[in-house]
Amino acid sequence: MNTLRIAGGQVLRPDATVEDADVLVDRDEGTILDIGADLDADADETLDAEGCLVTPGLVNAHCHVAMTLLRGYADDKPLDAWLREDIWPAEAALTPEDVRVGAELGLVEMIKSGTTAFADMYFHVPEVAAAVDEAGLRARLGHGVVTLGKDDEDARADIDESLDVAREFDGAADGRIRTAAMPHSLTTVAEDFLREFVADAHAEDIPVHYHANETTDEVDPIVDERGERPLSYAKELGMLTADDFLAHGVHVDDAEIDLLADAGTGVVHCPASNMKLASGMAPVQKLLDAGVTVGLGTDGAASNNDLDMFDEMRDAAMLGKLAADDASAVAAGDVVRMATAGSADAIDLPGGALEVGGAADLAVVDLDAPHLTPANDLVSHLAYAARGSDVRHTVCDGRVLMRDREVLTLDEDAVMARAGEAVASLRERV
């Protein structure tokens, strides 16, 4: 057996307690063999975790990873204008090679900040999948479908591509890649297409992921035209099942929260994107109280503007308190759970907890820093004080992706250089 030991650190357990322990990993199986203070087995490789906290790898449950290329390209606009005036015209010019390098850039950023799994909605998915395979993370990938402004033939081709990609890449990268059918939203895919698309996906046990209830500009027309709330419409279309998960859920009323809880549909909260686009404040404490599975996502780097899940935890806690008008709402333990087990549950990927027999997906956070001193409460530090740059080692599926802050699976400098060239060329074309 080929083993890895993460030695000498403190370990965050699923019950949010922290104990002095080593973690022993079976690298062949990608699972945790043991967690304990006096493990006597020798290991083939050891990662030093002295003065560090070993946490589950963070799970970014909603992202458009290749949008790193559009970071800083268009800021300070609301969602609709931002998409229509800036983002969609630029995306129309992206080549498969652009998406590959944009994805690699995002994956370097994720590995460096302790993220080991993510869900992604974009296009040129084969390029995203190849980047994930090389980088060593886990992902649930899908081709995002927009039928708005397309004729029947083009709309059907987009839907077919989404289903084909979901079939072809499920189980790729030694099983680290899973897939979903991804209609962009309830307003950008026409009803007839949506109904057929969702039924076809579910008939093959393919989960569905979409944006929903993000802005009032999106909710109000549905209410006006249909006389029902968006998630009641989604339920009619068959898009509220326990396998499905939606991004945002900012403007949900109490009846919609009950629908989500009853159905077991996951909600991915994206606080930074919601603040930057002034979309609104999701009622996260209400969702948690109702028993909804809540994960955490960055959304794309053009509306965030980074892929650092530590930032996202802090933003979720701060915004959750404001939304509830209650400083005790969305507490540190809640956001750490959302960024780990909550996200992993929502997107149904392994990971999110450090337990024997579970996936060996973890991040080792270096606590030896002024902003993490004194170590009064390490869960508090993860939520409120730590930064992505505090991550020292990242492990996914038992493989070391970053050791002592050096990314091992991708060439960080080369990726940054290629991304710079891709954007220079994109700017000439757009």
Ligand SMILES: CSC[C@H]1O[C@@H](n2cnc3c(O)ncnc32)[C@H](O)[C@@H]1O
């Ligand atoms: C068709 S692929 C996915 C599509 O979604 C766009 N996008 C990025 N951020 C958001 C957001 O917050 N709400 C809705 N859509 C978003 C992205 O640019 C791609 O075009």
Ligand SMILES: [Zn+2]
């Ligand atoms: Zn999004």
